[in-house]
Amino acid sequence: MKYGVIVCPKCGMAKGVESAKKTTTCQCGREIDMSRVKIMFLTDSPRVLAESVAQVNASLRGGGGMPSGKRSRRRDPYTAISERAKMVKDPLERMHVIAKELTELRSGFTIEDLRRVTVLLGKDSPEDMLARLREHNMVYEVGDGTFRAV
Numbered sequence: 001m002k003y004g005v006i007v008c009p010k011c012g013m014a015k016g017v018e019s020a021k022k023t024t025t026c027q028c029g030r031e032i033d034m035s036r037v038k039i040m041f042l043t044d045s046p047r048v049l050a051e052s053v054a055q056v057n058a059s060l061r062g063g064g065g066m067p068s069g070k071r072s073r074r075r076d077p078y079t080a081i082s083e084r085a086k087m088v089k090d091p092l093e094r095m096h097v098i099a100k101e102l103t104e105l106r107s108g109f110t111i112e113d114l115r116r117v118t119v120l121l122g123k124d125s126p127e128d129m130l131a132r133l134r135e136h137n138m139v140y141e142v143g144d145g146t147f148r149a150v
């Protein structure tokens with residue numbers, strides 16, 4: 001049995017799941033289609049899973065100790081993307097994750113979208129990021145400065 005961590009698209013809370021499942025229900029009541037969310041921290045240890053969920057939730061909350069399940073504030077999608085990207089160690093993979101998340105957000109992104117994430121990450125410039133992504137064929141231009149991740 002493999003377990004992973006997903007982040008609920010509605011309330012933004014991390015949740016441990018069996019990766020083989022098709023759907024799961026979050027504590028906020030949202031039914032999550034597993035094929036539409038990214039599974040992080042795949043492990044076969046329930047103990048590691050529990051630690052990972054706690055770690056992701058702590059990082060999503062910026063380390064604060066807010067009680068879970070009672071959050072009503074909408075998360076800024078760029079903040080959520082940058083938080084998830086922070087967990088990716090490899091720089092190129094991190095850029096690809098950002099590009100894919102932005103593509104999912106509104107079926108294509110511009111350099112301004114990239115900039116909003118890179119400002120939060122404070123690592124790469126959006127121009128460099130876009131150049132590397134294109135160099136590795138991880139994104140393609142759909143026209144008018146709009147890109148989509150592969």
Ligand SMILES: [Zn+2]
Pocket residue numbers: 008009010011012013026027028029030
């Ligand atoms: Zn939820």
